[in-house]
Amino acid sequence: MAGEVFSNLITSVNPKVMNSGSRGGCKIDRIILHHNATTNKDVAMNTWLVGGAAGTSAHYEITPTEIIGCVGEQYAAWHAGGTGPADPPKISNPNYRSIGIENVNSTGAPSWSLDPRTITNCARLVADICKRYGIPCDRQHVLGHNEVTATACPGGMNVNEVVRLAQTYMANSGASNPKIVKSKYSQYSTASIQDNGKYTKAPAGLGVQAHMSGKGWRKWVGSGELAGSTGKSTTLEAVIVTINGDLKAVEGAIHVASKGWISCAGTFGTTGQKLQIEAIKLKLAKKYDQGKTDIVYRVHQSSIGWSAWVKNGQQAGITGKTKGIEAIQVKLIDRK
Structure with missing residues (x-):
């Protein structure tokens, strides 16, 4: 930055x-x-x-x-x-x-x-x-x-x-x-995002951080780890996905009730507006997409459960049922 x-x-x-x-x-x-x-x-x-x-x-x-x-x-x-x-x-x-x-x-x-x-x-x-x-x-x-x-x-x-x-x-x-x-964030990584009121560095490799309704920003998790929670009726309002702290590494879109699909990069969603994410699409930015790696992800929705694993810009989550995403898992997989 x-x-x-x-x-x-x-x-x-x-x-x-x-x-x-x-x-x-x-x-x-x-x-x-x-x-x-x-x-x-x-x-x-x-x-x-x-x-x-x-x-x-x-x-x-x-x-x-x-x-x-x-x-x-x-x-x-x-x-x-x-x-x-x-x-x-x-x-x-x-x-x-x-x-x-x-x-x-x-x-x-x-x-x-x-x-x-x-x-x-x-x-x-x-x-x-x-x-x-x-x-x-x-x-x-x-x-x-x-x-x-x-x-x-x-x-x-x-x-x-x-x-x-x-x-x-x-x-x-x-x-x-x-x-x-000079950026106020220069003492942190490129993607230094709030973690329970404090700024923390994004992890090396794939980093995912969830903002939960009523809870705020939670701790960073790595590839394949769960961001958010299940069975607690707490939905995600925003998700940040980085690679080595780069907020421009992952692009895509989210679906929000009353707004439809919104294109995003790095930060997916909003905070402070009580708008839950219903579905999400993730893909690697061009400089990271060299045809060798897939970004794979799935979501857990209230009263629906886990979606199937999808990849590279495909939709995870069901829209039109006002069911917010409670948790997400994201991982990078080398193509064989």
Whole structure:
């Protein structure tokens, strides 16, 4: 991991490790605006830390005098995925395809106002992101959180005003290059993922880690070992599969109720959104697929039991029955 990607407008980077995940190959084509619902920026940002109860995060925090980088743009932040099946997002894969910008409030409830300088800084950042990614700076692509899921966010923010100002900045500025900063994860392996609130190194060879509903991230397991549990009515919300810590080694897709199939790489699924995985497809990325090795896997679903072993992109798990995966086994087998 070379570093985290941020706008060159940032005034600082929050050094704390925050919730994030793979974009699953999705192109960034939306910006989603939020308010903190607090007048204290640190209170807001501290709710985004791994292991926290909120299960949320954002790419940027904006104040009247600051643009703070929180989650690198190459990662998905957890800011607009909804609260579960009863709150389905109005656009597909919102976290995978968007950059989330949080803004501190200048007053509390009920108005939740924002300082005009915060609005200005937000608009400058929106303009920069739109230019760098070729995103149209309009109301179809720059959205308030309440236009994506059922929420009162972004409070007192006037999104139309932010877009109007951003269009002005775009017209009067040239293209910029992003700022690459040292990764917060550099002290760990490429795939250092939360293990019960702490970051741990992925094992050598094949590594699998499961995120279980109500339990969080569990310990890493190796080839052929069980990730998750059976018979405890606890389903998997996310699975990470690596080879020697490389998050780009395994690709594929997951099937989630109300969302359908979602393409993924490295990290399969979401956390903090109460969305269980019903089925999964895994395959080796091109650089690992030399025609000599199969990736073989099977899943255990509640009230169904173990699936047959499948391999190389085939589907494991049954869809359409709202039966979540409770456990998974993955192994690499040399072809004879």
